[in-house]
Amino acid sequence: METLRVGIVGAGWMGHVHARAWAENAPRGEVVAVADVSAERVKHLAAEIGRDVHSFADLEGMLDGAEIDAVDICLPHHLHTEAIVAAARAGKAILCEKPLCTNLDDAAAVRAALQQSGSVFMAAHNQLFQPSLIEARRLLASGALGRPFVFRSIEAVQNRGFASGRHQRDIGGGESPWVWRADVARMGGGEVIDTGWHAAYRLLALAEDRPVEVSAMMDRYAVKQLAAEDTGVILVRFASGAIGEMLTSWAFGPVGNWHFEVGAEHGSMAGGQGRLVHQLHGWPEPVEFAPFTHTLALTFASEVTHFLDVVQRGEASQASFDHAARVLQLTLAAYAAAEGHCVVALPEDPTLPGVPATSGELARA
Ligand SMILES: NC(=O)c1ccc[n+]([C@@H]2O[C@H](COP(=O)([O-])OP(=O)(O)OC[C@H]3O[C@@H](n4cnc5c(N)ncnc54)[C@H](O)[C@@H]3O)[C@@H](O)[C@H]2O)c1
Structure with missing residues (x-):
């Protein structure tokens, strides 16, 4: 070759x-x-x-x-x-x-x-190649947990880069990456389109399903250098009826660094950087897979x-392009939902924008 x-x-x-x-x-x-x-x-x-x-x-x-x-x-x-x-x-x-x-x-x-x-x-x-996620997707595909219906994807860390203004290590001069990230025109949004992107493609990879509706709340709590949000909570309805939730932030890191959770017919599962745990309903204790070797470098x-x-x-x-376009459609629909205080429906073509689904009903409520 x-x-x-x-x-x-x-x-x-x-x-x-x-x-x-x-x-x-x-x-x-x-x-x-x-x-x-x-x-x-x-x-x-x-x-x-x-x-x-x-x-x-x-x-x-x-x-x-x-x-x-x-x-x-x-x-x-x-x-x-x-x-x-x-x-x-x-x-x-x-x-x-x-x-x-x-x-x-x-x-x-x-x-x-x-x-x-x-x-x-x-x-x-890169985080598609996190060993715990690969194993979780294998477990779901095996059917051992039965039909999954709730998915949660978490990507959150307290970001101190904006305050320091520097790269994590010296890579030569040039503009600080925190400058273009604080510029909405160059960034395309705030935290949700950046770090939140990982939460979105992980959610879609776990659900293996098309998102059809989105609602969201976002705000800025800690990163004063940003004009946009530093935190988002996004709810997704999938075509199968399953529900997804994304939690993403630069304001805080989650306890235990868990990255995802799945609720299914016969049991539940949670995964983190080096861990995957599942528990069948009615069983007294969760079962932990042997710890995975995990480094970010390995995922890249x-x-x-x-x-x-x-x-x-x-x-x-x-x-593929279609996977990435679907993440973009979902992300932009989440922004629209947060701004418009509404539920946004997503067309099948991932390059078409979401449209407010229930704003009329909400306005009347
Ligand atoms: N997968 C991850 O975990 C992860 C982590 C960090 C960044 N990223 C992504 O990587 C990309 C780069 O982010 P970064 O943090 O490395 O930013 P960075 O600012 O460190 O690097 C961007 C580089 O592009 C150069 N550049 C700017 N304009 C250019 C032009 N017109 N032609 C040639 N070079 C130009 C800059 O000089 C800079 O060196 C972004 O899309 C970001 O979202 C992904």
């Missing part, structure tokens, strides 16, 4: 994290080019990669000047659409950090570009392995 030659655009925090994930997957894939508006960051990442990589100031330069098969997009949110479309037009396979983009018109433009080029696209939904390495499986072996993507 030939080595997939990869160009990373965006040599910031995630650019560095992805480069390490690619290194874990050598020789199936190899980063051969890096692009960033900050020459200092390009230099820093190239030094960390430790081989000869071609350096560029932007994606266009990289697409013109580097021999690459794939583009790995690690840019701020408002730049995702343009980068995906350019990479698709150049015929590259694409791995793109979350969110897919920040509005549904862009999602439709991305879909058109991908359809035209036939490029492979995968959303960088597994995400790149999956991308390679999709590109090189034609495997079905667990984070």
Whole structure:
């Protein structure tokens, strides 16, 4: 199998994290080019990669000047659409950090570009590869717990980055990631479209079902630098009738760091970073699986392995355009529901916006 030659655009925090994930997957894939508006960051990442990589100031330069098969997009949110479309037009396979983009018109433009080029696209939904979630999905698919009807997905941490204004570690000069995150135009919203994105795709992966209605409440409690929300609680009705709940925040971290919970016909289940517990109804004690080895780095390495499986072996993507577009539709509908104090209904086409479902009835109530 030939080595997939990869160009990373965006040599910031995630650019560095992805480069390490690619290194874990050598020789199936190899980063051969890096692009960033900050020459200092390009230099820093190239030094960390430790081989000869071609350096560029932007994606266009990289697409013109580097021999690459794939583009790995690690840019701020408002730049995702343009980068995906350019990479698709150049015929590259694409791995793109979350969110897919920040509005549904862009999602439709991305879909058109991908359809035209036939490029492979995968959303960088790293937490799909959390071992406890993989095992939980296997358990659900086995039917051991019977029909599931309540799902909860939690992604919450007290974010101190905005207060410090710095990256978690030194990655060379450039703009602080907390500056563009505090700018709603570049971010596309607040915490819910950023960290909340993980809660949303986890919820959809557990439910394996189409969301049809959304309601939500959001507010800002702790991160004063944000103009938008730092916390959201979002309720989802699925086509099967099952109910989902997302809890996501930069204001607090949950006790025990649990990430999900499922209520089903024969039992319940809860999962965290390194833990998965289930309890059949009527049984006196929960049963804990052997602890999982969990590191965030492992999820990123597994995400790149999956991308390679999709590109090189034609495997079905667990984070296709449709998956990512559905997360965006749900996220934007949650914003609309919170702002309009209403329930929002979601069309089947994930690039179409939700519409208020019951505002008339609520107004009359
Ligand atoms: N999966 C996760 O857990 C996770 C965690 C953090 C960030 N992310 C995502 O990764 C992406 C990047 O976030 P980050 O925290 O790494 O941000 P960052 O600010 O650290 O990195 C972004 C980089 O893009 C560069 N850049 C900006 N405009 C550019 C342009 N026009 N051309 C080339 N380079 C440009 C910046 O100089 C910067 O180095 C976002 O989509 C974010 O949501 C995902």
